[in-house]
Amino acid sequence: MDHLSELENRSIYIIRESYHQFGRLGMLWSVGKDSTTLVWLCRKAFFGRIPFPVIYIDTGRHFPEMYAFRDECVERWGLDLIVARNDEALARGVGPDTGEKLTCCTLLKTQALKDCIAVHGFDALLLGIRRDEHGIRAKERYFSPRDRQFQWDYENQPPELWDQYTSQADDEFHIRVHPLLHWREVDIWRYIQREELPINPLYFARDGRRYRSLGCMPCCEPVVSDASSVEEILEELRTSKIAERAGRAQDKEDAYTMQKLRALGYM
Amino acid sequence: MIFGFGKPKRLIGIGLDGFPYSLAEKLMYEGIMPNLHKLAERGEMKRITSVYPTVSGVAWSAFQTGRNPAEFGVFGFVDLRPDFELYIPNHDDLTCETIWQHLDNAGKHFASLGVPMTYPAPKVSGFMVSGFLAPQLDERAVSSQGVLDQLQGMKYEIDIDPSTPAQDPERFKEDLKRVSEARQRAALSLLGQEQEWDFFFLHVMDTDRLHHFAWHEAAAGRDLAFFWDFYKKLDDFLGKVVSTLGDEANLMLCSDHGFCTLKWEVQLNRWLKNQGYLEYENAPQMGYKAIKEGSRAVSLVPGRIYILREGQWDKGVVTDKEYEPLRKELMDKLRTVTHPETGDVVCKQVMKKEELFEGPHADAAPDILVDPCDGYDLKAKLGAGHLFEKGPRTGMHTYENAMLLVGRNLSGIAAAGNIAEVGRLAAKHVL
Incomplete structure (x- = not known):
């Protein structure tokens, strides 16, 4: 079996295991390349029709191309879409350009998701994160419990040795499931190429720049690139020394730092 | 060297x-x-x-x-x-x-x-x-x-x-x-x-x-x-x-x-607002960008007060002519701030930037720096509800x-x- 098929098999096994283990399962879909690959794998896992909802967290600040791509996929693949949105915060005008970015992320993403989980009673969520994205994600497990405050105790996790997964947790937790944990960025692009997956046009270069990681418009910076096709992106990745989330890293780092400063009363 | x-x-x-x-x-x-x-x-x-x-x-x-x-x-x-x-x-x-x-x-x-x-x-x-x-x-x-x-x-x-x-x-x-x-x-x-x-x-x-x-x-x-x-x-x-x-x-x-020991946190931006030097055009929780044009001063921790001078700040309105009288007015008023219950004076020393800072970045220094009396920690939360507040911290620098x-x-x-x-x-x- 080739490398990509091995990755695919393992992911499909985890997706199916999750569906049978948890009463109410959902998946987060940011419409980026990873979570769109996850949608594709879920379709494969259940032979074309995904038997649980896909959740799109709408911060109101996404690129127009993201909304268009989302609606096109929903129609083409018959997805059961739930849009999670913190309408109250949006009505107050919360946004990255009107205050601290961590507050914005917390209200428009985290709180929106918390509310969505509470309303729909999800026991587990599938997410398309990968170990190679960021140092802290290397510590993740395929099945990762979160408490009600979304806290993750990474020093106290089941070990997952020899493909033995702990897919149960106490009632106060929901489980995050990461079927793509073992994929690398380059695997995702090779898989997109092999499966001819539809992909958001923002990933392809326009005027010498392209987005390598998608999020809210004010918080994403395009990288310098001439790669305008999947093949060219793969070639670029072969030689690039720039981290995938470089366009977003500083912002997150500052947000984390500001949280510390606030706790110490310096802000 | x-x-x-x-x-x-x-x-x-x-x-x-x-x-x-x-x-x-x-x-x-x-x-x-x-x-x-x-x-x-x-x-x-x-x-x-x-x-x-x-x-x-x-x-x-x-x-x-x-x-x-x-x-x-x-x-x-x-x-x-x-x-x-x-x-x-x-x-x-x-x-x-x-x-x-x-x-x-x-x-x-x-x-x-x-x-x-x-x-x-x-x-x-x-x-x-x-x-x-x-x-x-x-x-x-x-x-x-x-x-x-x-x-x-x-x-x-x-x-x-x-x-x-x-x-x-x-x-x-x-x-x-x-x-x-x-x-x-x-x-x-x-x-x-x-x-x-x-x-x-x-x-x-x-x-x-x-x-x-x-x-x-x-x-x-x-x-x-x-x-x-x-x-x-x-x-x-x-x-x-x-x-x-x-x-x-x-x-x-x-x-x-x-x-x-920290007795009270003193919210200097609240004080500036109470005194009419600072106004917000958006919810102040949204950060310093919410400051309204026409505001004349703003504070950062600890005890740093910046006068919003024309030409130095994007929304600055204080002219060169107004700067010194305004700074003196602020300094005089700060020296009189007391806690309403204890009567304690809050500011031990109120200093001009040129008394403290010398060097190529002196222009970026706060126009006024306040050294507080022990027990009164100077904070700068935007949109603070009260001038005197309590937080989780019980010790101060x-x-x-x-x-x-x-x-x-x-x-x-x-x-x-x-x-x-x-x-x-x-x-x-x-x-």
Whole structure:
């Protein structure tokens, strides 16, 4: 079996295991390349029709191309879409350009998701994160419990040795499931190429720049690139020394730092 | 070259963040820190002052550059750009050369553990790991991959999570103990290496964290055991350092500011709003961009007041002609602020920037700097509901009452009167 098929098999096994283990399962879909690959794998896992909802967290600040791509996929693949949105915060005008970015992320993403989980009673969520994205994600497990405050105790996790997964947790937790944990960025692009997956046009270069990681418009910076096709992106990745989330890293780092400063009363 | 020449000698330094001279005295009298007592008996121990503005980021920047904030260009943990964008200065923002660069250039064998404002860690030949505000122990927080591997093997941690004390006091105690022990373990392991260090500096942030969140409780005699136990362990560590290095080692202990009980947090932006100097056009929780055009002053922690001058700030309206009368008006009014119940005066000293700061960045310094009376911690929360508030912190920084202790061979460093001079003279000693 080739490398990509091995990755695919393992992911499909985890997706199916999750569906049978948890009463109410959902998946987060940011419409980026990873979570769109996850949608594709879920379709494969259940032979074309995904038997649980896909959740799109709408911060109101996404690129127009993201909304268009989302609606096109929903129609083409018959997805059961739930849009999670913190309408109250949006009505107050919360946004990255009107205050601290961590507050914005917390209200428009985290709180929106918390509310969505509470309303729909999800026991587990599938997410398309990968170990190679960021140092802290290397510590993740395929099945990762979160408490009600979304806290993750990474020093106290089941070990997952020899493909033995702990897919149960106490009632106060929901489980995050990461079927793509073992994929690398380059695997995702090779898989997109092999499966001819539809992909958001923002990933392809326009005027010498392209987005390598998608999020809210004010918080994403395009990288310098001439790669305008999947093949060219793969070639670029072969030689690039720039981290995938470089366009977003500083912002997150500052947000984390500001949280510390606030706790110490310096802000 | 900012540091002088002299006969180079080795130096081992320990920086105890926010460790007051008066507390050191008490701990020695009470018999909690016998090893500190021995060091103080043999060497010289004295009060020194911090720097203005009195926060660790500025104080340790002063230590590592030997300069004042208007020379190295950082005035707080956060600063404001003219367009009201808040930013967090880091090591890359220091515009003066640091002791680390000098040591590197001189080919010295040196180590620096946990000093604030050394993030991102400079890629020097020495063993360096950043302190506060490094987000995590990763390649940006160390001088080389080898350092990272070594520290990860020692389970070294940069700092506790400062949001824990308010949420879970018991976990805070556990975290502080774990982080502190790991820090001491790492330091002893490095000090025990065969090759002697020309300069070794360990910064201990744990003292500051303990004081911020447990000072008042200890001062009031509550939960004293935890406080004393922390210092007994710190003293054991000092004993181990001395036995590792020998009695004749050139050992220096210093702190960057003092500490006292925090009675009230004073929200200076609330005061400015109450007095009609500051207005918001959006919800103030949204940050400094919510400040309305026409506002004349705004504050940043600790006690920094910026007058919004035309041409200097995007929404600045205060003309050159209006500047001095407005500054005088603000200073006069600040001197009269009192707590409504206790009658305590809040501002001990209200100073103009030119009294404190001299250097190429003097223009970026706060126009007014307030040094508060003990007990009244100057905060700057936008949209604060009240002028006087209580938070989870029970200890606050003081400009006075920092400490310096040096071995008898280090009388040159003993001449230092503040933390910047400690850094300058320490560098002179080593280089």
